[in-house]
Structure formats: C-alpha cells, structure tokens
Amino acid sequence: MLIKITRPGDLRESNVTPESVYLSRRRFLGGLAGVGAGLALSGRALAAPADYADVPAGDPPAWLAGEIERAKWDAVVPQDPKLDKLTPYQDASAYNNFYEFGTGKGDPSKRAGSLTTQPWSVVIDGEVDNGGRVALEDLITPSRLEERIYRLRCVEAWSMVIPWLGIPLGDVIARAKPTAKAKYVRFETLVRPQEMPGQDSAFALIDWPYTEGLRLDEAMHPLTLLGVGMYGRELPNQNGAPLRLVVPWKYGFKSIKSIVRISLVSEQPVNSWQAIAPDEYGFYANVNPQVDHPRWSQATERRLPNSLFNPNIIDTRMFNGYADQVASLYSGMDLRKQF
Amino acid sequence: MASSRSTLTLWRVAVFCLALTPLLYWSYQVALNAAGPEPGRYLLLNIGQGTLWMLFATLSLTPLSKLTRWKGFALIRRQLGLWTLAYAVAHLLCYALFILGLDLSRLGSEIVRRPYIIVGMLALLGLVALGVTSNRASMRKLGKRWKTLHKVVYLVLALGLLHFFWVVRADLGEWSLYAAIGAGLMLLRLPPVSRQLPRLRQQIKREHRQPG
Numbered sequence: 191m192l193i194k195i196t197r198p199g200d201l202r203e204s205n206v207t208p209e210s211v212y213l214s215r216r217r218f219l220g221g222l223a224g225v226g227a228g229l230a231l232s233g234r235a236l237a238a239p240a241d242y243a244d245v246p247a248g249d250p251p252a253w254l255a256g257e258i259e260r261a262k263w264d265a266v267v268p269q270d271p272k273l274d275k276l277t278p279y280q281d282a283s284a285y286n287n288f289y290e291f292g293t294g295k296g297d298p299s300k301r302a303g304s305l306t307t308q309p310w311s312v313v314i315d316g317e318v319d320n321g322g323r324v325a326l327e328d329l330i331t332p333s334r335l336e337e338r339i340y341r342l343r344c345v346e347a348w349s350m351v352i353p354w355l356g357i358p359l360g361d362v363i364a365r366a367k368p369t370a371k372a373k374y375v376r377f378e379t380l381v382r383p384q385e386m387p388g389q390d391s392a393f394a395l396i397d398w399p400y401t402e403g404l405r406l407d408e409a410m411h412p413l414t415l416l417g418v419g420m421y422g423r424e425l426p427n428q429n430g431a432p433l434r435l436v437v438p439w440k441y442g443f444k445s446i447k448s449i450v451r452i453s454l455v456s457e458q459p460v461n462s463w464q465a466i467a468p469d470e471y472g473f474y475a476n477v478n479p480q481v482d483h484p485r486w487s488q489a490t491e492r493r494l495p496n497s498l499f500n501p502n503i504i505d506t507r508m509f510n511g512y513a514d515q516v517a518s519l520y521s522g523m524d525l526r527k528q529f
Numbered sequence: 530m531a532s533s534r535s536t537l538t539l540w541r542v543a544v545f546c547l548a549l550t551p552l553l554y555w556s557y558q559v560a561l562n563a564a565g566p567e568p569g570r571y572l573l574l575n576i577g578q579g580t581l582w583m584l585f586a587t588l589s590l591t592p593l594s595k596l597t598r599w600k601g602f603a604l605i606r607r608q609l610g611l612w613t614l615a616y617a618v619a620h621l622l623c624y625a626l627f628i629l630g631l632d633l634s635r636l637g638s639e640i641v642r643r644p645y646i647i648v649g650m651l652a653l654l655g656l657v658a659l660g661v662t663s664n665r666a667s668m669r670k671l672g673k674r675w676k677t678l679h680k681v682v683y684l685v686l687a688l689g690l691l692h693f694f695w696v697v698r699a700d701l702g703e704w705s706l707y708a709a710i711g712a713g714l715m716l717l718r719l720p721p722v723s724r725q726l727p728r729l730r731q732q733i734k735r736e737h738r739q740p741g
Contacts, residue, residue, distance in 0.1 A: 281566035293700045295565060348567060393702035466699060485643055485696075487635070492628075495566035498559065503630040 241422065242353075245279040248423030251308055253327040257335045258419065261355060265336035266413075268351060269511065273493070273504065274341065277350035281495050283426045287344065288447055289396060290379065290386040291428065297388075298428035305385050305448070307432040316453035317372035320365065326432055330418055332365065333357035337422075338415055340438035342445075343477045343510045349491045354436050355419030360410040362452070368406070372454035375409040377402045377435060377446045395466050402446035403459035403473065404437065405519075413438055413515055416449075439509040439516045441475045472529040476520065477510035481529050537601055544605045548612045551579050552619070569627020576623060578707075580616040581689055585710055587613055588686065592717040595726035607663050610682075614660040617653050645695030652688035655681045686711050 250258065268274030288298035310326040339353045363375065379400040383389040389398045408414065415436040418425060425431040430447025437444050443463055463471035470484050479489045488506055496502035509516050520528075532540075555575050558564045564571040587609040594602040629635050640646050659679055661667070668675050690704075690711050697704050716722055 277566070285566050289699050293698065293703075295567075348570075388700065391700055391702050393700050393705055395699045395701065463699075482642075485645060487639065492567065496569070498568050498572075498627060501569055501627050501630045503632075 242279065245421045245423060248419075250419075250424040251327075253331065254418060254424055257331060258355065258422070258424075261335035261337060263337045264339070266338040266340065268339055268341060274339075274351045276339070277352060277494055279421045282350055282352050282420065283429060285494065286428045287346075287442065288388075288428055288430065289394070290388045290398075290400065290448075292388050299426070301387055302427035302431075305380075305382075305427045305431070307427060307448075310432045310450075312433065312449060313451045314362075314366045314453075315451070316376070316455050317369045318454050319367035319369060326418075329362060329433075330357055330416075333361040335418070336415075338413075338436070338438075340413075340415075340436060341510050342438070342442055343491060343506065345441040345443060345471070345475070345483055345486065345488075347486045347488065347491050347506075349493050349504075351493075353421055354415055354417045355422070356415040356417035356436060358412055359414045359416045359435065360412065362416060363406075363409055363454070366452075366454065368454045371456045373406055374455050374458050375404050375406060376451075376453040376455050376459040377404075377449050378451035378453075379446055380448045380450045396462050397465065399450075400446060400462045401459060402435065402444055402461045403455075404444070405458075406454075407519055408437070408516075411516060411519065413512060439477060439512040441477060443471070444475050474520075474525070474528050476525060476529070477506060478508060478525055478529065479506040480508075481526055532599070532601060537604060540601050541605060541608065544608060548583065548609065551582075552576070552616075569623060573620065573623040573627060576616055576620045577693075580613060580620055581693065581707055581711075583609060583613040583616050584682075584686060584689060585714060588682070588714045592714070592723070592726060595723060596730050598727075598730065610663060611660055614656045617656050621649075621653060645692055648688050648695065649692040652685045652692060655685040655688065659685075683715070686715075 284299045285295045286298040287295070288302065291298040291301040311323050312326065312329055313321075313323050315321045335355050335357060337353055337355055339351065341349055342352050343349045359375075379398075380386070381389060381399045383398075388394060404414070415438075417430070417434045417436045418432060420426075420429060425434065430445075430449075433449045434447045435445045435449065444461070458473060461471070461473060461475075464473055477488070482488050490503050491506045493502045493504050507513070555564070555572055559568040559572065587606065590602045590606045590609065594600075625631060625633070625636050629639070640650055659681060662671065662675065662678060671678060690708055693707060694701075694704055717726070
C-alpha cells in the first residue's frame with residue numbers, strides 16, 4: 191500500500207533542492223560553526239543542525255551520532271509558520287508530564303537525570319513471526335532517521351511545537367512480521383522504581399508499568415513516529431529517552447515514553463489513564479475540539495511559551511490539524527463515544 | 530504571657546508581611562522568567578495551594594490560643610481570614626485572566642459544567658460571606674448568629690479540599706498531606722481533645738519550672 195501524505199501547503203517535486211546541494215549547505219553551515227574544522231568535523235558538530243544553535247550539545251551514543259549525521263532533516267514541517275513557531279528547547283525539556291518522575295511539571299527535568307538509558311533493549315512479542323529482544327540500535331538503524339516538526343497537544347489544553355527525530359513505527363512493526371491475528375499494538379514503559387521515584391510513591395494511582403495502545407492501522411500510519419531525538423540531538427531523559435512514541439494527532443499522553451516492550455495483540459489494550467478514569471480518558475484520545483475532557487474544555491489551547499497577559503490561546507483543530515492525513519482512519523466512528 | 534501594645538502591633542505587621550511574602554515571591558519568579566513556559570498556570574496553582582495554607586493558619590489560631598493563652602493569636606484571626614479570602618480571589622482571577630484569557634462567557638459555562646469548579650466557587654462564596662461579616666458592625670448586628678455563621682469556615686475547608694482532590698490526576702501524595710493537616714485541625718476542635726489543650730499548657734509549664 192502506498193500512502194502519500196499531501197497537505198495544502200505542499201511543495202512540488204520541482205521545488206525540491208537536490209540532495210547534494212542540500213547536504214553541501216548543511217556542511218557549509220556546519221563548517222562555519224566549526225571554524226576551520228572543514229570536512230573533518232566531529233559527529234557531534236554535524237549532529238546539531240544550525241537551526242538549533244541555542245540547544246545544548248547532547249551526548250548521544252556512537253551509533254546514534256552516526257544516525258543523526260545521515261538523518262533526513264525537515265521531513266515534516268508544520269503548516270502555519272506564524273502560529274507554529276518552535277517551542278524553545280529550554281521549555282520543551284523543562285515542562286513535562288512524566289509521572290514516573292513526579293506529578294509536577296518540573297519534576298521530570300529535576301529527577302530524570304539518574305535514569306540509565308544505555309544499554310537499552312526492547313522486547314517485541316505477541317502476534318508476530320519475528321519477535322524477541324532487540325537492542326535499541328538494531329531496532330532503529332535499519333531505517334533512516336527523519337526530522338518531523340509536529341504540534342504536541344496535551345489533554346490539559348496546552349500545546350507545543352517540537353522537532354522530533356525518529357523513524358516510522360510502521361517500519362519496526364513491518365520487520366516484526368505481524369500475524370493475521372494482530373489488531374492492536376500495546377506499549378510498555380520501563381519499571382525501575384530505584385531510578386523512577388514516582389513509581390515508588392505509595393499514593394500513585396497508576397498501576398505501573400505505564401501502558402498505551404494503538405490500533406494497528408494507527409500504528410502503521412506514516413505520521414506515527416518512534417522518537418529517539420529532538421532539536422537535532424538525542425532525547426533528554428525527561429522527554430522519554432531513549433525511545434518514545436510520537437502520535438501527533440492524539441493527546442500527548444498517548445505518546446508513551448521510555449518504551450521497553452512493544453506487543454502486537456488481538457484485543458484492544460487498556461491504557462493506563464483509561465484504567466484510572468475511563469470516563470475521562472478513552473482509548474483513542476484523538477485531539478477533538480468538540481469533545482471536552484470533564485475537567486478541561488478542549489475547544490481552545492494555550493500555545494507555549496506564553497506570558498501572563500498574552501496567554502496565547504488558539505482554537506484547537508480537529509485531529510490537532512492533521513485531519514487531512516488521518517480522518518479516514520475513523521470514518522464511520524462516533525468520536526463522542528469512542529473518544 | 531503578657532505583651533505590650535507595641536509588641537502586638539509589631540506582631541500584626543509581621544503577620545501581614547509574612548502573608549504577603551509568597552505572593553511577592555511568585556510574582557518575582559514570574560518577572561525573572563523563572564516560572565516556566567506557562568507563568569499564569571504557575572501563579573494559579575501556587576496561589577491555590579497558598580489559599581489552603583492561609584486557611585490552615587487561620588484555623589490553627591484557636592488551638593494555639595488555648596495552648597498558650599497568648600492574645601496575639603486571637604488578634605490576627607480576622608487578618609488571616611481576610612488573607613484567605615484575598616488568596617482565593619487571586620486564585621479565581623488567575624483562572625479567569627490567564628487560563629481563560631478573560632473570556633467571561635467561558636467562565637460562565639465552565640462554572641456550570643465542571644464539578645471541581647462549582648465546588649471551588651462555593652468555597653469562595655463561603656469565604657466572601659465570612660469576609661463581609663468580619664467587621665464589628667456585622668458582629669453587633671448578627672449577635673449570636675455571627676458565631677453560627679462563621680462555622681461556615683469548616684464547610685469551606687471541606688469544599689477546598691474536595692476542589693483540590695478533584696484536580697489530582699494520578700498521585701494523591703500531596704493532597705493526602707493537605708487532607709491530613711485539615712483533619713488534624715478539625716480533630717483539635719473536638720470537645721474531648723480541645724479540653725485537653727489548656728491542661729497540656731499547664732503540664733508544659735510545670736515541666737519548665739523543674740530545675741534542670
């Protein structure tokens with residue numbers, strides 16, 4: 191099946207800069223940054239594209255540094271350059287929901303530093319012919335990394351615009367060779383209470399591990415990304431290092447972090463939030479301005495960063511603005527009931 | 530414990546400054562750009578919790594008076610009660626200004642639709658009723674009923690804690706701490722317990738008198 195993603199603002203083939211010219215421009219910019227280092231640049235210097243000059247240099251494992259070097263940049267960019275301005279890295283990496291590290295927005299960036307992310311492996315199991323435990327680098331490197339600049343909409347009604355680095359989840363699933371019985375994909379986050387203090391809380395309502403799920407066609411959709419980086423570098427721990435899901439047309443909680451297990455299953459899995467409050471959080475969690483969360487109106491959102499007297503309130507769009515690409519996945523469904 | 534008039538005045542001023550300090554600190558953090566990418570929400574949540582601190586402080590005055598018999602505690606009761614009201618109003622203003630962007634029609638629809646906001650508004654209404662009757666004229670006018678009316682503060686405490694409970698998403702740790710403090714303050718008001726407070730005072734006094 192060939193899926194072509196088209197958007198109103200798409201450019202034609204003839205507008206595309208030839209890859210050789212594109213790469214030479216990057217090398218040129220990289221060279222400027224490296225002052226005289228020329229083509230003998232280190233992987234690190236090439237790894238941080240010129241667009242992200244303010245982003246602190248990361249410390250990626252060698253395999254990832256090599257992958258970032260040959261990443262396909264700007265593979266998806268947002269449509270409205272005025273509205274969809276990149277959220278500063280400082281905010282995207284310091285304002286997080288990652289309850290394994292606490293419920294405050296600042297807790298993850300304060301506490302996640304101690305998480306061991308290398309080595310990392312992922313178990314792929316369930317209804318697959320080619321499952322097993324896979325080292326992270328072996329999971330990622332068969333595909334080419336892409337940069338996707340996506341809107342991120344939280345169910346709490348704030349939103350950001352973040353440049354992710356990752357590979358299509360569909361690639362990973364296809365390689366696992368799902369059987370005919372596979373209908374859904376279930377994901378699990380790491381459980382390591384000694385490094386994740388939120389999992390140690392006696393008052394936590396989440397039954398660890400945090401779990402999430404997608405229908406198989408949602409998981410195979412070309413917009414669905416398995417992220418290993420952001421802002422031209424590896425993921426900070428608080429953003430879900432070393433491997434997270436990015437599903438841009440769904441509320442942020444669907445994009446599960448620090449994944450250790452991907453299971454192909456025949457029955458619809460129950461995600462963690464749905465288990466706590468099924469009247470508040472459904473399985474689909476598609477961004478939908480017409481269906482309110484019981485606590486928060488979803489008609490508008492606060493695009494971050496904002497300031498006191500400019501709360502930056504904008505209208506939320508159906509499927510977070512990705513309706514052209516994904517609405518067909520839900521044709522015939524009542525999204526008020528299957529929220 | 531005897532205190533001179535000037536000491537008591539100084540005490541009242543100190544309490545005033547102390548109650549104002551959190552508001553100034555949070556505003557300063559916002560001015561420094563140290564309050565994160567959503568400064569309005571930062572103020573909203575902090576002032577919301579601050580409202581509960583103020584309420585706890587107010588409710589701790591009666592047990593403290595019984596324990597120490599120092600009149601300074603009774604002297605700041607109205608002030609702290611009004612601070613609770615001020616924090617609650619500031620909390621609502623933050624919601625209307627920074628979360629709803631001063632869209633008043635939305636404020637109306639949200640109040641009707643969301644249980645945790647209804648509960649929060651009821652708590653605020655309770656505080657307003659206590660605030661406007663906190664002057665001497667109202668005390669004279671209401672007579673015995675004044676005391677009955679001001680028992681509404683216990684209802685405000687329960688509603689405030691329920692409002693907070695409903696906002697919690699996945700970890701009740703912090704809320705449990707607040708609920709425990711609230712429950713403790715209520716416990717100190719149960720007659721069998723509150724009768725013990727002056728006795729406890731005598732006991733402490735005796736122990737202090739013993740040569741060391």
